[in-house]
Amino acid sequence: MSGSIWMPPGAGPHTLPAIPRQRTAPSWAEPDPIDQLAARLDDFIAAAVHPDEIAALLESDGLSDDQIRERYGVKNSFALAEELYDRVERRYPEPEGPAHDPWQTGLLGCLLRGVVFALPGLGYVLGAPLMAGPRDGFGLPAGTVPLLAGALVGWTWNQGLAHRAYSWLSLGDRPAARHSLLIGAPVGALLGSLVALSAIGTAGIGAVAFAAGQSCYLAAATALLVLGRERTLLAALLPMAAGAVLTMIRPVPDEARLALLLGSLAVVVFLAVLEVAPAGSALKGRGAVLDLRLPPGGRDKPPPGRRRPTTSGPRLSISVPYALFGLGSGILVLYAALGGAPAAVALTLSMGPAEWLLHRFRSNSLAGLRSTSTSKDFWRTTAVTLIECLSAYLAALLALSLAISALWPHTSGVEGIGLAGLLLLGVVLWTGLLLQSVGAVLGAAAVCCVAALAQTLALATHAGSPPWVGLTVYGTAAGVQAALVAGLLGRATAHR
Incomplete structure (x- = not known):
């Protein structure tokens, strides 16, 4: 039968030969070693964003290229990493526990800071006798120019000083922050007093003394606020505020007014010195958990209780834009205050x-970074959040202005064009703070300073203060800053 084909029984000449069945691997065959390695490193490989991460892990485990060729049949660790990367599906597990959010803060603490910002305004009620006299050459009440000049210098200097101190705090160096406040605050108080003295004009010495006290208060309050002592500052201001409210109800002797002013100022300055002086800091104990706060445009907050070693401090030049933003926004607010006290208080x-x-x-923006997968979706998410937060702020500003106008019947209320200008100014301030917080302070400072200069020139070339001047200036500045913010919404690096 040599050369014939075996046929099953009963098969005829037209029957096809049987097809041999495919052989299967015996059950005792060893599994693929690369599959075994992929199973063992499954979690790590699934979370890797590039094969090089897997190659680094393999090399850290001590696998040489010779061992890899012998065990897995590929030439080196990079080839093995690429094979593993291709065999395992990508999975990016969420971190355990809630995601870290450095922008979480309580509403009550922020409202307290707002009250602390407003309470010193009652000092002008107690200090009214110090500024008695005829109107000056600008038609303003006596002593107004020295007060405004000293306040502008104080706001400008202390805004830059606060940023520098916050920068030290963000680096974990609280003693350096205290030292910068210890040196910078007295210099700011001296500068404000000298500028007020140079602008004395026809004002009396009482107005200059009040302006000097105002400069000292601004410097001391800056130190306390930067170091998180809002409640301490509030307690120091309460007697003065109570005296001012009593003065609005019934006459109070001038001696009592002066005593309340000087006493409150002395307490605030003493508390600030106690806070920033080396001896005072030592009394609070060493090695305590750091009470760090993020600077307006800063990030990189170290873990609580840890101090990051620093070889060099922040440059002085990086605080200049923050000072200019304080100057520009301060001038705009002062022009709003000249239109009526309720607007300034609101x-x-x-x-x-x-x-x-x-x-x-900022917190919702971080959440948007984690929940969106494309830049378009992220831009849309942050835009909705921006509209919600800005609308909420304008609603709060509107409610405050209406409430203060109703409670202050003897002054000109905020209404009509003035109310529209106030809301536009609110847009300028809030978007400016937002730009400052994401590190785009140069744009905010430029817009506010140009707007302040434009309004100054407009008022200098027109008699009085036409309502449309502020409306035009605030509207233009608000539009420019809104455009700057819109350009940053989709940039993930601006929201870190």
């Missing part, structure tokens, strides 16, 4: 809700 009190809503925006 703006000051609104800084509490503004701070909380700013933190809320």
Whole structure:
């Protein structure tokens, strides 16, 4: 039968030959070693974003290229890493526990800061006798120019000083922050007093003394607020505030007014010195958990209780834009205050809700970074959050302005064009703070300073203060800053 094909029984000449069945691997065959390695490193490989991460792990385990060729049949660790990367599906597990959010803050603390910002305004009620006299050459009440000049210098200097101190705190160096406040605060108080003295004009010596006290208060309050002593500052201001309210109800002797002013100022300055002086800091104990706060445009907050070693401090130049932002925004607020006291009080009190809503925006932006997968989706998410937070702030500012106008019947209320201008100014301030917090302070400072200069020139070339001047300036500045914010919404690096 040599050369014939075996046929099953009964098969005829037209029957096809049987097809041999495919052989299967015996059950005792060893599994693929690469599959075994992939199963063992499954979690790590699934979370890797590039094969090089897997190669680094293999090399850290001590696998040489010779061992890899012998065990897995590929030439080196990179080839093995690519094979593992291809065999395991990508999975990026969420971190255990809640995601870290440095922008979480309480509403009550922010509202407290707003009240602390507003309470010093009652000092002008107690200090009214010090500024008695005829109107000056600008038609303003006696002593107004020295007060405004000293306040502008104080706001400008202390805004830059606060940023520098916050920068030290963000580096974990609280003693350096205290030292910068210890040196910078007295210099700011001296500068404000000298500028007020140079602008004395026809004002009396009492107005200059009041302006000097104002400069000292601004410097001391800056130190306390930067170091998180809002409640301490509030307690020091309460007697003065109570005296001012009593003065509005019934006459109070001038001696009592002066005693309340000087006493409150002395307490605030003493508390600030106790806070920043080396001896005072030592009394609070060493090695305590650091009470760090994020600077307005800063990030990189170290873990609580740990101090990050630093070889060099923040440059002085990086605080200049923050000082310019304080100057520009301060001038704009002063022009709003000249239009009526309720507007100034409403703006000051609104800084509490503004701070909380700013933190809320930054917090929701971080959440958007984790929940969206494309830049378009992220831009849309942050845009909705921006509209919500800005609308909430404007609603709070509107409610405050209407409430203060109703409670202050003897002054000109905020209504009509003035109310529209106040809300536009609120947009300028809030978007400016937002730009400052994401590190785009140069844009905010430029817009505010140009707007302040434009309004100054407009008022200098027109008689009086036409309502449309502020409306035009605030509207233009608000539009420019809104455009700057919109350009940053989709940039993930701006929201870290």
